[in-house]
Amino acid sequence: MKAADFSYHEATNIQDAINIKAKDEEAVILAGGQSLLPALNMRLSSPSCLIDISKISGLDDIKIDGDYLFIGALATHSHVMKNELVLKRMPCLIDILKMVAHPAIRNKGTHGGSIAYGDPAAELPALAVATNAEIIVSGQNGDRSIHAKDFYLGLFETAINQDEIVIGIKYPLLKQEQAILFEEVCRRHGDYAMAGLIANVNKIGNKVNDLSLVYFATGDKPDSADKTAKLYLENGYDYSNLKNSLNSEIDFAGDLNSSSEMKLHLATILIKKVLNKLEA
Amino acid sequence: MDDLKVNQNPKLGSIDRPNSYIGRSVPRQNAKKHLDGGGQFVDDLTLPRMVHVAFLRSPFAHAEIKSIDVKNAKQSDGVIDVFTAKEIDEVCKPWVGVLGHLGEMRSPEQSPLAKNIARWQGEPVAVVIANSRAQAEDALELIEVDWLEKDAQVDMETALDPNAVIIHPELGNNLFWTRTVNQGDVDKAFKEADAVVETTLDFARHTGVTLESRGIVADWNKAENKMTIYHNGQAPHMMQHIIAKHLDLNEGLVRIISRDVGGSFGIKVHVYPDEMAVTAISKKLGRPVKFIADRLESFTTDIHARCHKISGKLGVDKNGKILAMEIDDLSGIGPFSMYPRTSAIETNQVLNLSGAPYVIPNYKAVGTVVFQNKTPMCQYRAVGHPIAVAITEALIDKAAYKIEMDLDKIRKINFIPDNSYPNKSPSGVPLEDLSHQASMDKLLEIMDIKEIETKKKDDYEKGILSGYGVISMCEVTNPSPLFYGVGGAHISSQDGASIRLEGSGAIHLSSSITEQGQGTEAIMKQIAADQLGVKLESVRVTLGDTDATPYGGGTWASRGAGIGGEAVLKAARKLKDNILNIAAAIMQTDKDSLDIEDNNVIRKNGGEGISLQKLAETVYYRGHEIPKGTNPELLATASFLIEGIPFVFTNSAMGCQISIDQDTGIIKINKFWAVEDCGTQINPKLVEEQIRGGVIQGIGGALFEECVYDDQGNMQNATMADYLVPMAYEMPDIIVDHVTTNSGRSIIGAKGAGEAGTGGAPAVIMNAINNALKQVGAEVISQPITPEKVLKALGKI
Known part of the structure; x- marks a missing residue:
């Protein structure tokens, strides 16, 4: 588990990093390295060059x-x-x-x-x-x-x-009547979730008058569920209806810890869990 | 000194005296070394002219190796050589993982590198030797293998079918070993029973996940014909024998050094093909060779464990008395039985241990062990216990529910009574000095089931499913020669200790027991200082070096304290006797009027004594001052082994309380209780660490850990991100308590303490979950109990 050879460039400023990246298609950016370095060591990735941007000042404001x-x-x-x-x-x-x-x-x-x-x-x-x-x-x-x-x-x-x-x-910046609510279900604390939801809520008092739902760990990218959000605004929390809606709106991809069926179930449940937080 | 526990063993003398360290949680000195980064692990070692290796491992579960072309790899930067089976076999003879005492076992010869056919994903096929590990890995990519992928026998349940893929054609089928135990007449008893319950449980494969991965440096010295091996194993003398035997070396000239070891759990007590290849490479090249398994290699080549499917049946009368128990267990062990302990032992322990705490007059058990194209499986902490305890305790809960009896009551009326030992398990294994009744009483005292029941009802009203379980178990510890030696394995069941008083007054102790982080060194020091009458800090300890310690078995099967500790106790008493004889001669008094306290020989009636330092100086430097004829030996050695019985068993009782999130299937263990009877506790804090650590590993087995394979036999989750071990957040409050029944087999009275948590937690957690699920008519029967399995049981998905 040792990375294949690569060259290393410590970028002094953004332009410096951009110049190298523009020239070398196989160069990659190294920032914190928490995903990149394991991939290198497992030889899942063997870039020509690591452009280390971590020493560039002013990029952490x-x-x-x-x-x-x-x-x-x-x-x-x-x-x-x-x-x-x-x-x-x-x-x-x-x-x-x-x-x-x-x-x-x-x-x-x-x-x-x-x-x-x-x-x-x-x-x-x-x-x-x-x-x-x-x-x-x-x-x-x-x-x-x-x-x-x-x-x-x-x-x-x-x-x-x-x-x-x-x-x-x-x-x-969040408006007065706006709340960002978050919930995820994972096997262990700190793991990638089996399914997770971020809800952007507009409310009057505790009443939701606008809602967007974005899932993670469900498909190949963050999954927006606009139709399902609309359905919720119209009919409130109805497990079967929301589940059907999510099923038609998102292409759930199963993984080692949860099947697509499990993810669909959790995605539905998460709407309840997230919106319960409004009351709390 | 803190945390004095009442020492209930009169053979050890009064606790109310100086230097009474046995039974006290004194801090372990080697913990500071590790905190300070001062440990010396195999990978810390660099020797002159040392080279590194990387193995080409089979990417397939089953494949023919039509050809291997290493030409380009040999040209790669920094490469010294590339070997395949042909070169390694010139110096290393194959082995066979069978023993003679458990009926017929059938396993083929295994060599360090696969030749012609690879039989599991991860089996080593070729090896690159280079100046660095990175260069060796670069060259691996240049080895060209012409593979012909074959059908793999992945599923153990179809391994004996007529159309199964036969992994070793010369054996005719995939059966490795089978055993039947039959006591009494189960069929008749089931007919007479008022209630008969049945279940079938599944246990996934998992592995030990040691913090430090396997590692070895082999250093062949041609001039001296000497092989020195730095190895992070558990049994140095066993390895000494095996390396000598298979490399055709003079056993006396093989030295195994095991310095600090970062966890082992039984993973590191086996003979691994890659490690044998490393010793062979050193022999061929005449250079030190280092191999450190990376995490991917750990997951696909460290032994796996469990992988059982077990059916059970229990018959009780209307009063809850057990009349009969029957089990049928199937286990898959990969393509080879491991050497030299064999891969039959887990199943054998399942047959021996099921029902062991209870009086069960009719008992039948069948075990079947089959080959499959997965990583080899063998003994890991609490060998067989989780399966035996889970099937027994699941059946007992089921019977209790059926006849509507309390979970603790049904156990109490069936326990082998504490006052009836020596006795036998339902399988016929001799048992002695156990305390199931007292341990369950203690458990119920600290657990308060009434309160838990009330909370369960309240929770249910609130829509929360909560539940609890209580279990009892026996643990195999302190094995005798009847475990391995009788079957033909060169694994010592005897352990030795050697102790000396040095010229400075310091005490040096060496023992054949080894340290893997559990505190062996600390307890050995405590026993020696306690029995000798010296301050703890005046004792230093040497472990893990075949050239420097007495001969013995090492650390496994919870044998360190009970066997190795007794040897230290006996050696310390002998040395004390020698010291007092010399002191009596010097002081011209009766030996019985003298004792040793705080590093001084004292007169029991008062008056001037002599320090051990002065006494040693007199003996070593001014021997002429000692009266003629006095034995001047300030060195004593002793050995110990368990005789007459296969094992000294330990017992424990455990409870836990859990709740289930019905929406997500997530299980929360709210509290866990463990009562252990390991006899004398030498260091209560270390005993508690053993129990807590074991419980955590048991939680891993019950809820998280699984080596996931696809249909082709590819392991899917061989990283620490994907293979889930419990971490700090997943660890519940664990309340530990004790009952003390000393072993009558030794003076020290200690039994093993390392198996209970790992062996019992999966059973009690599963029972607690099923206790909760029962309220809605659901049940889980497959471990690990994942959220998805819970939701399926609840009919949610």
């Missing part, structure tokens, strides 16, 4: 940017969890990150890394989609912003170009 909370790509999960702005403006992110692996991994793993890697079982891509976040990438032609829902194309496939690097994520 967390700040208010207009109507957005901006989180720099290199902010580690631990760093985000301890941030005052996050606590005040997007506390759900802290609850979500508590479910991401374990402290040792959160100390190294980065926000941008998780967003860019696009693991369909990971929480942050689904959060980005559910909150209508903007993913900011930087490339040879400068910076551009990609809507999260346009960012994830398929299994580990994103809208990012060869010469581009994720430099940050902009989450729209």
